[in-house]
Amino acid sequence: MRILIAEDDSTTRTLISLVLKKGGHQVEKTTNGLEAWNALQQPGAPTLAILDWMMPEMDGLQVIRRVRSLPTDRPPYLIMLTSKTEKMHIIEGLKAGANDYLPKPFDAGELLARVEVGRHNVEMRGALADMNKELSRSKGELVGLRLRLSMSEHDERRRIAASLHDCSVQDLVAIQLGLNQAVQMMETTHPGAQKILTECAALAGNNANELRSLAYDLHAPWLDHGGVLPGINEFAHRFSERTGICVSFQAPHSIPRMLQIKEIAIYRVMQESLMNIHRHSGASQASISISVLDQELHLSIRDNGRKSGISRKGKTDGMGIMTMYERMGAIGGKLDLRRSSRGVSVLAIVSLVEEIYGKN
Ligand SMILES: Nc1ncnc2c1ncn2[C@@H]1O[C@H](COP(=O)(O)OP(=O)(O)O)[C@@H](O)[C@H]1O
Numbered sequence: 001m002r003i004l005i006a007e008d009d010s011t012t013r014t015l016i017s018l019v020l021k022k023g024g025h026q027v028e029k030t031t032n033g034l035e036a037w038n039a040l041q042q043p044g045a046p047t048l049a050i051l052d053w054m055m056p057e058m059d060g061l062q063v064i065r066r067v068r069s070l071p072t073d074r075p076p077y078l079i080m081l082t083s084k085t086e087k088m089h090i091i092e093g094l095k096a097g098a099n100d101y102l103p104k105p106f107d108a109g110e111l112l113a114r115v116e117v118g119r120h121n122v123e124m125r126g127a128l129a130d131m132n133k134e135l136s137r138s139k140g141e142l143v144g145l146r147l148r149l150s151m152s153e154h155d156e157r158r159r160i161a162a163s164l165h166d167c168s169v170q171d172l173v174a175i176q177l178g179l180n181q182a183v184q185m186m187e188t189t190h191p192g193a194q195k196i197l198t199e200c201a202a203l204a205g206n207n208a209n210e211l212r213s214l215a216y217d218l219h220a221p222w223l224d225h226g227g228v229l230p231g232i233n234e235f236a237h238r239f240s241e242r243t244g245i246c247v248s249f250q251a252p253h254s255i256p257r258m259l260q261i262k263e264i265a266i267y268r269v270m271q272e273s274l275m276n277i278h279r280h281s282g283a284s285q286a287s288i289s290i291s292v293l294d295q296e297l298h299l300s301i302r303d304n305g306r307k308s309g310i311s312r313k314g315k316t317d318g319m320g321i322m323t324m325y326e327r328m329g330a331i332g333g334k335l336d337l338r339r340s341s342r343g344v345s346v347l348a349i350v351s352l353v354e355e356i357y358g359k360n
């Protein structure tokens with residue numbers, strides 16, 4: 001391997017160089033601390049260095065401290081080779097960032113053995129750095145994939161909602177109107193059939209309402225058009241009417257529009273939380289609040305329910321809550337779920353700074 005020597009005494013320098021070359025290494029020689037420091041800063045510098053302590057221009061300890069302050073995921077392996085052999089010196093050298101410490105005069109076999117340890121260490125660190133790079137690349141890909149998945153789910157929901165609303169709901173409303181007309185026409189002639197038709201008309205009307213609600217649950221047009229505030233306001237209002245649970249909503253007059261993916265994530269967290277309140281909590285009241293603090297949006301949803309399948313630390317195996325965590329994770333947000341004697345609270349925090357995600 002390529003090894004840098006920093007040694008001002010020419011005899012010792014030649015000796016170290018001979019030993020290393022005999023051990024099959026390539027050697028780069030420097031004669032003072034400043035030269036060594038300049039060489040070690042260069043891109044592609046040797047990844048192992050043997051440094052004397054006392055040298056002109058800059059001592060070995062200073063070189064080590066400077067090298068250790070460089071930001072790198074592949075730090076060089078530094079061996080101090082010095083006649084300063086007292087315990088306090090060894091401690092000082094290691095504290096400054098030396099990986100190893102060898103006293104002068106040195107034994108050739110020991111020096112080569114220690115260089116071998118260094119080579120192994122450098123290789124391991126290199127492999128670790130490669131793995132870390134690969135890991136963060138895969139993490140980035142995973143986040144991108146989650147975001148794409150979330151967007152295509154949104155598009156699919158919109159498509160299904162539009163088809164439910166435009167075809168099925170309209171047809172059912174037309175059937176209901178037709179049946180009601182028929183009922184009037186049969187008022188005197190077929191009283192039995194009239195009763196059946198009245199029931200069918202009511203059934204068609206109920207189905208149209210159910211499908212309309214389903215379409216709005218699948219896709220919220222107010223969210224796309226007006227953003228998070230009108231989206232939540234409209235959903236909460238409809239939710240109250242449907243379930244009888246009183247929902248209060250507190251928010252600033254306006255908030256900045258965010259990337260669509262973030263707005264969808266916030267909306268879905270609110271939707272899942274309210275649906276959970278309806279299905280699991282037994283609550284009579286729920287409150288939603290939105291606030292903006294230090295470039296972050298805080299969404300909080302609380303209920304006054306007594307029942308709960310959530311542990312005190314907010315743990316549950318449910319798909320709905322797991323998906324909430326995933327959605328928040330994909331947009332770099334945080335989710336906190338808590339249960340207390342007063343009910344369940346959900347807090348979602350999302351950054352309002354958009355540049356990490358680019359434009360949607
Ligand atoms: N607001 C709430 N009040 C009481 N229990 C809740 C509440 N939200 C969630 N839970 C509990 O957490 C579980 C998991 O919820 P979730 O992941 O949304 O799945 P699901 O709603 O499909 O059961 C629920 O089954 C319920 O026991």
Ligand SMILES: [Mg+2]
Binds near residue numbers: 272318
């Ligand atoms: Mg749920």
